Amino acid sequence: MDSRSELADYLRTRRNRLTPDQAGLPEDGRIRRVPGLRRDEIARLAGVSTEYYTRLEQGRAGNPSPEVLSALSRALRLDASETEHLEDLLTRPNTATRRTPAGPERVRPGLHLMLQTLQHVPAYVLGRRTDVLASNKLARAVLTDFDALPVPARNLARYYLLDASARQTVGDWERIAAETVGILRRPHDRQLADLVGELTLRSPEFTAWWNDHRVLRCTHGAKLHHHPVVGDLHFVFESFPVPGDAEQTLYVYNVEPDSPTERTRSRAGRR
Secondary structure, three states: OOHHHHHHHHHHHHHHOOOHHHHOOOOOOOOOOOOOOOHHHHHHHHOOOHHHHHHHHOOOOOOOOHHHHHHHHHHHOOOHHHHHHHHHHHHOOOOOOOOOOOOOOOOOHHHHHHHHHOOOOOEEEEOHHHEEEEEOHHHHHHOOOHHHOOHHHOEHHHHHHHOHHHHHHEOOHHHHHHHHHHHOOOOOOHHHHHHHHHHHHHOOOHHHHHHOOOOOOOOEEEEEEEEOOOEEEEEEEEEEEEOOEEEEEEEEEEOOOOOHHHHHHHHHHOO
């Protein structure tokens, strides 16, 4: 998909999720033929002409000013990640994919060492396109041992959507898998296009989630993991961008002190 098509789909899906009530618009008596807001309503909320917004949605308006971008973000009720994605779409060259270096991503030695010193919590590093670049012993024991998989399979999106065991071990699988699809929106490169193509062909759920154009930056949250030996493990996680490499993120999974998970996690880590 080229950038103009993706921009049009993104703006349309953001419009469709808003109702007049949510946007603070009164009913105008017209028959509503779209599930959300009309183009002229978004244009009015953003303080631009309907013609300009239409050209913008079609990718024919050039790069809007920061003021217009901010107004569109407010009108569409975008969060910070969604606004960043909109800006990326508006400034991206109109090509099917943007190439990034094709070489393998590597975790620098100091970060590898830090992972191993985190002995009491599961932790791993994600790279571009949710590739699992490194993990510590506890992550491999209580979450998933990506090191035991072939290199192409060491990818969180592939695991959640294509590995049958994930549906059994990942609590609230549908929510977690859909959120992971939302993380995949960047970077826009050939490797991502290949991954999207594979998931489209092999995952029944992927296409609907991808076409929803959800954009997510997963900074923190909660996860439930059904461990086959020690039972349910409840985690809260935080993510940290790796200094010096904006495309890598460190995820650390914590548990409540003196909780059943803390005790069972320790047993699992010794296996």
